[in-house]
Amino acid sequence: MAKDPVRVLVTGAAGQIGYAIVPMIARGAMLGPEQPVILHMLDIEPAAESLNGVKMELIDAAFPLLRGVVATTDIQEACKGVNIAVMVGGFPRKEGMERKDVMSKNVSIYKAQASALEKNAAADVKVLVVANPANTNALILKEFAPSIPEKNITCLTRLDHNRALGQISEKLNVHVGDVKNVIIWGNHSSTQYPDVNHATVTVNGGDKPVRELVANDQWLNTEFITTVQQRGAAIIKARKLSSALSAASSACDHIRDWVLGTPKGSWVSMGVYSDGSYGIQPGLVYSFPVTCEKGQWSIVQGLKIDEFSRGKLDATAQELIEEKSLAHSCLN
Amino acid sequence: MENIVLFQKILVVLFTIAFFWKLVKYMWSFLSMEKEPVTVLVTGAAGQIGYAIVPMIARGAMLGPEQPVILHMLDIEPAAESLNGVKMELIDAAFPLLRGVVATTDIQEACKGVNIAVMVGGFPRKEGMERKDVMSKNVSIYKAQASALEKNAAADVKVLVVANPANTNALILKEFAPSIPEKNITCLTRLDHNRALGQISEKLNVHVGDVKNVIIWGNHSSTQYPDVNHATVTVNGGDKPVRELVANDQWLNTEFITTVQQRGAAIIKARKLSSALSAASSACDHIRDWVLGTPKGSWVSMGVYSDGSYGIQPGLVYSFPVTCEKGQWSIVQGLKIDEFSRGKLDATAQELIEEKSLAHSCLN
Numbered sequence: 001m002a003k004d005p006v007r008v009l010v011t012g013a014a015g016q017i018g019y020a021i022v023p024m025i026a027r028g029a030m031l032g033p034e035q036p037v038i039l040h041m042l043d044i045e046p047a048a049e050s051l052n053g054v055k056m057e058l059i060d061a062a063f064p065l066l067r068g069v070v071a072t073t074d075i076q077e078a079c080k081g082v083n084i085a086v087m088v089g090g091f092p093r094k095e096g097m098e099r100k101d102v103m104s105k106n107v108s109i110y111k112a113q114a115s116a117l118e119k120n121a122a123a124d125v126k127v128l129v130v131a132n133p134a135n136t137n138a139l140i141l142k143e144f145a146p147s148i149p150e151k152n153i154t155c156l157t158r159l160d161h162n163r164a165l166g167q168i169s170e171k172l173n174v175h176v177g178d179v180k181n182v183i184i185w186g187n188h189s190s191t192q193y194p195d196v197n198h199a200t201v202t203v204n205g206g207d208k209p210v211r212e213l214v215a216n217d218q219w220l221n222t223e224f225i226t227t228v229q230q231r232g233a234a235i236i237k238a239r240k241l242s243s244a245l246s247a248a249s250s251a252c253d254h255i256r257d258w259v260l261g262t263p264k265g266s267w268v269s270m271g272v273y274s275d276g277s278y279g280i281q282p283g284l285v286y287s288f289p290v291t292c293e294k295g296q297w298s299i300v301q302g303l304k305i306d307e308f309s310r311g312k313l314d315a316t317a318q319e320l321i322e323e324k325s326l327a328h329s330c331l332n
Numbered sequence: 333m334e335n336i337v338l339f340q341k342i343l344v345v346l347f348t349i350a351f352f353w354k355l356v357k358y359m360w361s362f363l364s365m366e367k368e369p370v371t372v373l374v375t376g377a378a379g380q381i382g383y384a385i386v387p388m389i390a391r392g393a394m395l396g397p398e399q400p401v402i403l404h405m406l407d408i409e410p411a412a413e414s415l416n417g418v419k420m421e422l423i424d425a426a427f428p429l430l431r432g433v434v435a436t437t438d439i440q441e442a443c444k445g446v447n448i449a450v451m452v453g454g455f456p457r458k459e460g461m462e463r464k465d466v467m468s469k470n471v472s473i474y475k476a477q478a479s480a481l482e483k484n485a486a487a488d489v490k491v492l493v494v495a496n497p498a499n500t501n502a503l504i505l506k507e508f509a510p511s512i513p514e515k516n517i518t519c520l521t522r523l524d525h526n527r528a529l530g531q532i533s534e535k536l537n538v539h540v541g542d543v544k545n546v547i548i549w550g551n552h553s554s555t556q557y558p559d560v561n562h563a564t565v566t567v568n569g570g571d572k573p574v575r576e577l578v579a580n581d582q583w584l585n586t587e588f589i590t591t592v593q594q595r596g597a598a599i600i601k602a603r604k605l606s607s608a609l610s611a612a613s614s615a616c617d618h619i620r621d622w623v624l625g626t627p628k629g630s631w632v633s634m635g636v637y638s639d640g641s642y643g644i645q646p647g648l649v650y651s652f653p654v655t656c657e658k659g660q661w662s663i664v665q666g667l668k669i670d671e672f673s674r675g676k677l678d679a680t681a682q683e684l685i686e687e688k689s690l691a692h693s694c695l696n
Contacts, residue, residue: 002429013613019384019608019609020383020384020387022609023384023609023613024387024388025390026392027388027393027613029391036541036635044567049602049603050603050604050682052602053599053602053603054603054609056595056597056598056599056602057603057608057609057610058609058610059530059533059534059540060523060527060540060595060599060607060610061530061609061613061614062526062527062529062530062533062617063540063612063613064540064541064681066540067539069467108663131474140492142470159424162425162426163422163424163426165424165426166424166425166426169423170423170427176423176426176428176430177426177428183653194647226482231420231424234420235417235420235421235424237417238413238416238417238420239413239414239417239421240414240520243421244383244421245386245387245418245421245425246421246424247424248387248422248423249387249391249425249427250425253426318586325455325514
């Protein structure tokens with residue numbers, strides 16, 4: 001007998017990332033090939049006809065796992081009974097814009113959506129914030145939805161994590177599936193710190209440290225870091241549009257590993273509510289290395305942080321503290 | 333003296349054990365080794381359908397979750413930077429099944445060693461345009477791409493033409509690539525097939541996975557004939573005919589048909605863009621069922637080179653009900669065709685004959 005369907009909300013579903021992610025969800029990329037889903041899609045009134053077109057296409061594709069589609073501009077209806085919420089809705093970053101430019105618009109949106117989720121979603125709803133500024137939007141959402149457990153509110157840095165894996169695999173000319181345990185620390189912005197000090201590559205059945213195989217600390221400490229930090233801008237330059245395909249895919253990876261668990265011996269990066277680990281101020285949504293089991297994430301503890309890394313970890317935390325301040329001032 | 337001999341013997345035994353251990357580990361690594369990657373070409377990969385389909389292919393929706401793939405992406409020179417952006421995103425997504433990406437504007441390079449070719453490249457239909465409007469541009473494209481495929485792709489390459497006019501583009505491709513077996517050249521009507529399943533599931537308020545065996549006959553155009561005379565719904569473990577459950581022949585013979593025929597235009601009206609998500613998904617379904625086989629008791633619709641079945645003139649690319657096994661499709665034979673259906677089958681064949689004529693005149 002088929003499992004009970006899981007309700008997945010995608011906000012901003014008529015946009016680019018929404019259009020990329022809904023077929024992935026409908027095919028089981030997010031929760032596995034045996035888990036039926038019901039999609040809730042939300043967007044704003046000007047996009048209502050377009051959103052309905054997406055619903056029509058989902059019906060046209062005859063997905064066996066898709067048990068229902070709700071397309072609406074009403075946030076309350078969209079949040080009803082939702083088990084997983086992927087908050088993509090917001091202003092996309094265009095060529096030349098920094099993430100802070102869109103903060104003020106997005107912070108008001110997330111305050112409103114926090115209430116709606118709290119009131120209508122399932123009690124244990126898992127939330128993934130994608131829209132930028134992702135960490136701070138997630139923080140605002142958490143502050144205005146106090147009855148949602150703080151561990152259930154996360155933001156996406158899996159895209160940066162996957163980008164880092166991709167860069168290492170290209171550099172070493174190995175398959176990306178053999179690279180693991182990079183870390184993205186901090187903010188999903190240009191201050192993020194892609195850290196390979198604990199990353200490995202599986203070679204002939206054993207795991208070798210990335211630093212050893214690359215044998216180029218200069219590159220790993222400079223060009224590699226800036227490439228990953230600025231990859232979003234590079235995609236915009238090439239495509240004239242923000243990353244959609246890779247963002248959608250990484251969002252599915254984030255939820256899948258959160259719900260189904262991380263593979264043994266691997267960790268992933270997630271933006272989560274900080275608890276003081278690694279000397280990071282509590283009360284920020286900060287990206288850490290985490291493992292996931294039984295639907296819960298835990299920060300990987302005890303990793304050595306060298307002096308170079310310490311500076312980077314603190315710099316991105318500082319930016320998040322400033323963003324938090326800026327966000328609060330936008331709300332007053 | 334004896335001790336030295338004993339010591340030497342122990343050393344030999346230890347070395348032998350170590351050697352065999354390494355040998356066993358080495359052989360074991362072959363057992364758990366992955367399949368050889370399959371090379372999949374997508375033309376028009378920088379466009380809307382391309383952007384939707386490449387992550388589906390990279391995640392295993394087309395060939396299954398255990399089959400590694402290498403993606404070849406082709407587009408025209410003005411789209412080269414955008415195409416490279418798509419390649420960058422595919423790398424950024426860290427897909428475990430994706431073993432390589434080639435992004436190029438060179439048709440020869442794109443076709444090299446390709447096992448599966450999904451021809452999406454062409455002029456997309458915009459609001460107000462009929463498919464015939466884009467025929468002349470696309471027919472020249474498909475003549476050129478036929479030669480490149482024939483010269484560079486794997487001998488048994490499977491081809492799916494998506495770009496409209498899909499059936500006639502596929503026919504032109506077949507005519508100009510004579511060394512590709514005619515049974516390997518198909519066009520997409522699976523989108524219409526899936527749309528028909530969707531409409532029935534909405535009408536009956538049942539799950540679409542329980543509806544099967546609709547048929548799309550003929551041309552992927554507004555003359556297609558969505559036929560439910562043999563379609564069933566699985567209810568309480570048994571299959572009931574759709575006609576019986578819907579109990580509304582009037583609707584099935586008119587509104588249902590026109591809704592499916594004109595669905596493409598309805599999507600364009602709502603989205604201001606042609607279907608991409610559903611076209612990409614259906615293209616994956618088409619290839620997957622072709623390569624991995626159709627489920628027992630089910631058939632699907634594919635545009636294939638006609639052989640005279642059901643009184644349809646041979647030498648057209650016409651959509652029929654097919655089952656697939658061991659990588660080959662076969663037309664489902666022996667289905668009863670009533671008078672109403674006969675008229676529809678012939679009308680869409682007539683349109684294809686006219687398109688074939690028009691296409692040939694475009695080439696002269």
